[in-house]
Amino acid sequence: MSISVTANDSINTVTITIVGSFDFSLFNDFREAYSDLTNHYKVYVVDMSMVEYLDSAALGMLLSMRNTIELGSNIQLKGANAFIKNILMISRFDKRFDIQ
Template structure:
């Protein structure tokens, strides 16, 4: 499990890729992945295409990110498998995030 960050300066977009389990063990790494860019970016992409497992702590981390970056920023959750996408939809994350 790991996190990588790619900055797309021309688009003012930060892409955060999560690999493996998205759970509480990634709390500090996930927060660090976006916190340095608050106010500098208009859009964030959380690439979940390699996420195998997601727990309630991960949902809480995504909500914390939403609150930290502000409502004017777009956060796209992309690439989630059908099981994880279903969890996001049941949790009504489609109201706060752009789920692709």
């Protein structure tokens, strides 16, 4: 379980990559991944291509991120497997996030 952050100032994008289980154990690391940034970005990408498991705490963390990030910024949830993407759709996250 780990989180890495890659900022690209030239295209005003930050990518937060999650590896392993996306659950409550990542609460502080995930929050720090976007709240400790020195710049505000137009696009925030949450790379979920290596997420094996997602629980309700992760859904809450994503909603907290949405409420913290400036309204004009786009949050993209990318690379989720079919099972996780289905959870996101059932939870109606497609109304608040750009799911790819």
